[in-house]
Amino acid sequence: MKQLLLLLLLPCFTLGQDYTTKENIHYYTKSTDSYMDQQCVLDVYYPTNIKNAPTVVWFHGGGITGGDKEIPAALKGKGLVIIGVKYRLSPKVKAPAYIEDAAAAIAWTFKHVAAYNGDTNRIFISGHSAGAYLGAMVTLNKEYLARYQIDANRIAGLISMSAQAITHFTIRQEQGIKDIQPTIDKYAPLFHVRADAPPVLLITGDREMEMLGRYEENAYWARMMKLAGHKQTTLYELQGFGHNMTAPAFPLLLKFIAEKR
Numbered sequence: 001m002k003q004l005l006l007l008l009l010l011p012c013f014t015l016g017q018d019y020t021t022k023e024n025i026h027y028y029t030k031s032t033d034s035y036m037d038q039q040c041v042l043d044v045y046y047p048t049n050i051k052n053a054p055t056v057v058w059f060h061g062g063g064i065t066g067g068d069k070e071i072p073a074a075l076k077g078k079g080l081v082i083i084g085v086k087y088r089l090s091p092k093v094k095a096p097a098y099i100e101d102a103a104a105a106i107a108w109t110f111k112h113v114a115a116y117n118g119d120t121n122r123i124f125i126s127g128h129s130a131g132a133y134l135g136a137m138v139t140l141n142k143e144y145l146a147r148y149q150i151d152a153n154r155i156a157g158l159i160s161m162s163a164q165a166i167t168h169f170t171i172r173q174e175q176g177i178k179d180i181q182p183t184i185d186k187y188a189p190l191f192h193v194r195a196d197a198p199p200v201l202l203i204t205g206d207r208e209m210e211m212l213g214r215y216e217e218n219a220y221w222a223r224m225m226k227l228a229g230h231k232q233t234t235l236y237e238l239q240g241f242g243h244n245m246t247a248p249a250f251p252l253l254l255k256f257i258a259e260k261r
Contacts, residue, residue: 017047017079021071022116027085027101027108035092042105044116045071045082052119054156054257055081057109059131064090064098064170067130074250080257081118083109087134095171095187102134103144110150122156124257128246130170132163133189139200140192156260157199159253162214162243165190165221169212179212190221195229201256202235203249209242 024041031037047053056075060067069086076082087101109123125135135158138144142152167183177183184190202222207215215237225233236252238245 017077018049019045019047019077021045025108027105035088039086039088040101040104041069041086042108043069043071043084044113045076045084046116046118047079047081048117050079051117052122053079053081053117054122054124054260055083055109055113055118056124056126056159056253056257057083057085057106057135059085059087059102059105059125059127059134061127061129061131062089064130064133064168072246072250074247075253078254081113081116083113085131090170090174094174095168099134099137099144099187103138103147106138106155107145107148107150110148110154121154122257122260123154124157124159124253124260125155126159126161126253127163128161128249129163129243130168132160133168136160136163136165136189137187137192140189140194140197141186153196153198155198157201157256158197159201159203159256160218161203161246161249162205162210163189163202163218164214165217190217190224193221193224193228193230197225197230199232199256199260200225200230200234201252202233203245203252204235204237205241205243205245206239207237209240211243214243 023043069084071082071084085105087098127135139158145152167188169179171187202218204215204218222235238248
């Protein structure tokens with residue numbers, strides 16, 4: 001585990017680029033109802049004058065009950081394609097619908113990102129809180145992307161910001177389980193630890209300021225990955241920051257991507 005008090009922003013990957021955004025692209029080829037049609041869309045922010053840029057698929061937080069797609073400002077102008085994903089929410093849908101949405105959005109990215117100057121060999125999955133949980137589930141449980149004939153190991157890396165490693169509390173609520181009763185089942189990233197997973201960067205806030213043992217879950221996740229034989233899992237605890245710790249986490253994301261060039 002690595003503890004950080006403060007990180008300076010890293011230099012941009014490249015300078016002098018132009019960017020544009022295409023909004024509200026449907027990532028399912030066919031929707032089954034008006035709610036799916038409304039929610040299952042994404043935005044693509046991309047450089048217009050370079051090719052083969054690294055891509056970050058970003059899933060917003062909000063407990064799987066709220067929030068909206070976003071292009072994080074801290075990632076703009078850094079030579080990246082950024083895909084902000086909107087997905088269905090509980091209680092209108094229940095697990096695994098929103099995990100399936102995350103998989104569909106990632107599959108869309110593999111199929112289409114080259115048209116937006118993205119490199120299909122450098123697709124990184126990231127998000128905060130509930131969004132990080134969704135990205136982790138699709139990255140670690142290979143079944144979700146296999147439905148699209150995509151090997152999850154094609155993902156260049158997972159950057160998880162304060163994800164639940166156990167079964168998400170919203171899913172436990174859907175099952176009638178209390179927040180403080182931990183469960184590890186098929187809806188837990190911990191259930192799917194494996195040696196051959198893509199590189200993993202785990203970031204949490206200060207253990208004394210985080211939500212519901214969130215640091216401890218991630219520390220256990222990192223440990224289990226190591227014991228499973230995974231050699232590229234790194235954990236950071238951002239001291240002095242609570243659950244909303246994305247500002248100091250984004251420089252770690254940029255560094256992680258730069259090192260995977």
